[in-house]
Amino acid sequence: MKSATSALLCLSLIASPCAWSASGQIDSFGASQTTVQAGSTVDFFVSFSVNTSSRNDGGNDPVEPPPVEGYQEWMMNWYWYEAETVTAVYLQAAGQNFNDYPSAAPGSGYSNGWTFSLLFPTAGTFEIAVGGGWSATNSTSSGSEIASRTCMSDEGGGLSCSSWQYSYPQYEDFSSTDGSFDGKSITINVTAVPEPMTAALWLAGLGCLLTASRRRRP
Numbered sequence: 613m614k615s616a617t618s619a620l621l622c623l624s625l626i627a628s629p630c631a632w633s634a635s636g637q638i639d640s641f642g643a644s645q646t647t648v649q650a651g652s653t654v655d656f657f658v659s660f661s662v663n664t665s666s667r668n669d670g671g672n673d674p675v676e677p678p679p680v681e682g683y684q685e686w687m688m689n690w691y692w693y694e695a696e697t698v699t700a701v702y703l704q705a706a707g708q709n710f711n712d713y714p715s716a717a718p719g720s721g722y723s724n725g726w727t728f729s730l731l732f733p734t735a736g737t738f739e740i741a742v743g744g745g746w747s748a749t750n751s752t753s754s755g756s757e758i759a760s761r762t763c764m765s766d767e768g769g770g771l772s773c774s775s776w777q778y779s780y781p782q783y784e785d786f787s788s789t790d791g792s793f794d795g796k797s798i799t800i801n802v803t804a805v806p807e808p809m810t811a812a813l814w815l816a817g818l819g820c821l822l823t824a825s826r827r828r829r830p
Contacts, residue, residue, distance in 0.1 A: 636662035641796040664696035666719025690756035703744035735804040743795035
């Protein structure tokens with residue numbers, strides 16, 4: 613049983629539902645090697661996930677409320693449906709771009725991965741960062757069946773009520789939201805390739821060591 617005040621409160625909540633917000637994260641970011649020589653190529657891999665939500669609620673009040681003096685409302689039926697859907701995921705790293713347009717069901721989670729390669733032609737220390745975000749849509753609908761009447765005191769001290777009048781307010785909304793991933797990074801150390809003369813000296817030194825070792829044998 614609902615009073616006119618509680619019915620109006622319920623209607624207000626149904627007509628203005630609060631949109632939920634999807635959440636996402638970069639689950640992992642790795643590299644095939646973190647220390648390489650100049651001129652080497654390193655393979656990178658990224659995994660991510662985005663979680664959305666859905667809600668389906670409703671109810672009914674089949675019991676007619678007793679007469680109350682003044683304006684009176686009776687919310688007989690109501691429902692509320694809300695669902696988010698991931699529509700796009702985008703990532704960036706060192707000038708590389710990745711775009712994903714999933715076909716995910718409303719209210720479901722979505723996860724995937726991205727692989728890319730980078731060439732490191734010169735020596736140095738390089739910080740490779742990956743970031744990005746996602747887009748989602750939010751579909752909301754709600755409705756109710758409300759009866760209203762007016763009751764007035766009569767000469768006998770009772771209440772005289774008008775007949776119930778029925779209304780069926782509906783609410784629909786379709787919006788889009790965007791979110792951002794917290795970025796991750798990897799440090800790649802690139803060492804210089806030995807000079808040809810240096811390499812020749814190393815080989816000569818190794819040859820001398822082998823020769824000396826052979827001479828020491830009995």
